[in-house]
Amino acid sequence: MTRARRLHPAWTVAAVAFVALVGAAGFRATPSVLLHPLHAEFRWPLATISAAVSVNLLLYGLTAPFAAALMDRFGIRRVVAGALALVALGSGLTVFMTASWQLVLCWGVLVGLGTGSMALAFVATVTGRWFVHRRGLVTGVLTAGGAAGQLVFLPLLAVLVRDHGWRAAALVVAGAALAVVPLVARWLREHPADLGLPAYGATAVTPRPPSAGGAAARAVAAFTAAARTRPFWLLAGGFAICGATTNGLVGTHFVPAAHDHGMPQTTAAGLLALVGLFDIVGVVASGWLTDRMDSRLLLAGYYGLRGLSLLLLPALFTGGTGPSMLVFVVFYGLDWVATVPPTVALCREYFGDSAAVVFGWVFAAHQFGAAFAATAAGLVRDRLGDYAPAWYAAGALSVGAALLSLLLRRRRAVPVPVLTPARPAGAWSYRG
Numbered sequence: 046m047t048r049a050r051r052l053h054p055a056w057t058v059a060a061v062a063f064v065a066l067v068g069a070a071g072f073r074a075t076p077s078v079l080l081h082p083l084h085a086e087f088r089w090p091l092a093t094i095s096a097a098v099s100v101n102l103l104l105y106g107l108t109a110p111f112a113a114a115l116m117d118r119f120g121i122r123r124v125v126a127g128a129l130a131l132v133a134l135g136s137g138l139t140v141f142m143t144a145s146w147q148l149v150l151c152w153g154v155l156v157g158l159g160t161g162s163m164a165l166a167f168v169a170t171v172t173g174r175w176f177v178h179r180r181g182l183v184t185g186v187l188t189a190g191g192a193a194g195q196l197v198f199l200p201l202l203a204v205l206v207r208d209h210g211w212r213a214a215a216l217v218v219a220g221a222a223l224a225v226v227p228l229v230a231r232w233l234r235e236h237p238a239d240l241g242l243p244a245y246g247a248t249a250v251t252p253r254p255p256s257a258g259g260a261a262a263r264a265v266a267a268f269t270a271a272a273r274t275r276p277f278w279l280l281a282g283g284f285a286i287c288g289a290t291t292n293g294l295v296g297t298h299f300v301p302a303a304h305d306h307g308m309p310q311t312t313a314a315g316l317l318a319l320v321g322l323f324d325i326v327g328v329v330a331s332g333w334l335t336d337r338m339d340s341r342l343l344l345a346g347y348y349g350l351r352g353l354s355l356l357l358l359p360a361l362f363t364g365g366t367g368p369s370m371l372v373f374v375v376f377y378g379l380d381w382v383a384t385v386p387p388t389v390a391l392c393r394e395y396f397g398d399s400a401a402v403v404f405g406w407v408f409a410a411h412q413f414g415a416a417f418a419a420t421a422a423g424l425v426r427d428r429l430g431d432y433a434p435a436w437y438a439a440g441a442l443s444v445g446a447a448l449l450s451l452l453l454r455r456r457r458a459v460p461v462p463v464l465t466p467a468r469p470a471g472a473w474s475y476r477g
Contacts, residue, residue, distance in 0.1 A: 054234060055175040055245035059183050061232045062171045063190045065125055068225035069132050069163045070194020072156050072218055078202045082211040089145045097145075099416060100153025101160070102292075106412025108161025110405030114264040115162075116170050117402075122233045124162055129222045129229065131159030137219035140212040159222075166405035169389050173401055174236055178246025178336075180393075184386040185332020189325040267402040276395045279449045280388060281407050283344065285414030286446040287384050290351060290439045293418030295320070295377070302432040306362040316374050323378025331383035340387030340394075344450035347387075351380050352443030359433040391453065 076098045083094055116124045135155030142148055168187040172180045198218070205214040237244050238253040271277040296317075303313035334343055354377050361370050392407060393400040422435040 053245045054240060054242065055237065057232055058171060058175050058234050059187065061228050062125075062167070063187055065129065065225050065229055065233070066163060066167075066187060066190030067194040067197065068221050069129060069160055070191045070198065072132055072136055072160060072222075075136070075198075075202060075214065075218055076152070078206050079211045079214065082206055083148070086211075087145070089148070093145045094148065097149045097152040099419070100149055101157040102412055102416050102419075104154065104157030105161040105164060106409040106415075108158050109164040109166040109408045110264045110268065110402050111261055112162040112164070113166035113170055113401040113405045114261065114267070116167070117263070120235050121167075121170060121174075122229060122235060125167065125233060126226050126229050128159045128162035129226050131155050131162070133219040133222040135159060136215050136222070139215045164405075165385060165389070165408050166401050168385075169392065169401040169404045172389070173393060174244065176245045177243075181335030181337075181386045181390055182329070182332040184335070184389050185329045188332075188382055188385045189328045264402055264405070267396075267399045268406045271396060271399075271403045271406065274395070276391070276453055277403065277407070279453050280391060280395075281410040283348065283446040283449045284384070284388060284407050285410040286348070286442045286449075288411035288413070288415035289418035290355060290443050291381055291415070292412075293415035294422050294435060294439050296415075297419045298422045298426070298432060298435070301426070302436075303362060305426075305432065308362075316370070319374045320378040320381060323375050324381040327379035327381060327383045328385060330379070332386040335386040335390050340390045341450055341453045343387040344384060344391075344453075345447045347380055347383050348443045348447035348450060351377070352440045352447065354380070354440075355436050355443060356440035358436045358440075 076094075080094055083089065112124060112128070132155075135151045138155070139148065139151045142151065165188065168184055171187065172184050176183050198221070202214040202217065205217060234240065236253045238250055241250060243250050299317055300313040303316070331343065331347075354373055358373060361373050388407065389400075389404055392404040396403040418435075418439070422432065425435045426432050
């Protein structure tokens with residue numbers, strides 16, 4: 046590489062991807078600050094407003110594998126720019142809504158499709174194309190972009206809602222998403238071969254693979270092929286438990302559970318924000334470790350330690366905001382999405398060129414687990430008057446996820462692309 050180009054373009058692509066993820070993450074912080082203002086203005090039941098969030102959560106997961114296939118078909122730049130436009134449209138149109146179905150359409154469908162198109166499958170696509178060395182680290186940094194976005198937007202949105210009303214907050218989210226589109230259009234390159242360069246850390250230029258037609262068919266075909274393998278179900282099962290024990294349970298029910306034990310909601314929300322802060326540190330560190338250690342052992346360790354922390358949480362609630370609870374916040378925050386870099390790495394190991402699409406399906410399992418846990422924990426609280434059984438069940442499930450990770454074997458066959466009319470581009474075979 047010449048002196049004039051000491052910085053590999055891969056780092057520019059990664060930086061733009063990070064900014065795009067931060068811009069799209071604004072909506073992830075929106076429901077928590079807009080739920081009560083919408084209820085107060087429109088008198089819609091909280092369950093109705095929550096339904097819009099549930100639709101968003103499910104589409105966020107289901108869109109990911111199709112978005113990864115669309116990126117292969119039409120390019121990263123077009124898909125990401127379109128996704129940001131959908132987020133802006135969905136958030137911006139809420140200022141005109143008068144009926145609850147419009148909230149479901151805007152929050153649930155439009156924003157769900159937009160954010161799902163920029164979910165973790167986008168991260169897997171960028172790192173898979175542009176990086177050979179430092180893949181784990183970059184995966185961790187980009188994954189942290191979502192958490193960073195929430196931390197950036199949450200305090201701002203809360204102030205806007207308080208001082209100027211919820212419509213101002215919705216418009217700020219829309220504006221932030223739109224502001225990133227020009228950066229994406231200018232700097233988010235598709236493939237290093239387009240510049241005549243190898244990926245970062247590679248020694249030779251890899252020709253850009255031909256565009257595969259039928260993105261939806263390719264996503265379905267990738268799932269059908271992956272579903273015949275043992276590693277896919279072990280990864281998907283573990284990641285479903287990951288979603289259940291993070292977004293679904295802790296992300297949704299930590300604050301009301303703490304309030305049940307006499308902790309003020311503002312204090313509980315502050316503790317949850319600290320979880321997000323340490324989440325950034327944890328996922329970046331996990332990416333660094335993924336470049337150096339066996340991802341199977343990392344996953345087993347993460348899930349096992351998470352299970353232990355959740356089993357102890359009911360007892361910690363009785364101590365309020367004492368040192369023990371703060372230790373949990375730090376420890377759990379470091380572990381929150383640390384599972385992402387090793388899971389992406391294992392998808393790449395087992396499924397080769399189809400890794401981003403297959404990871405999209407694994408991520409869909411994550412979101413289904415989250416949606417199930419969010420509902421199940423609420424039912425437990427309604428029926429039994431206590432969240433404790435939900436925490437214990439989550440702890441046991443996390444230990445189970447650790448065992449699933451240990452059952453993963455090292456790959457015994459290299460994924461082989463097969464370009465025939467009977468199978469889509471990027472198809473692969475796996476024995477094991």
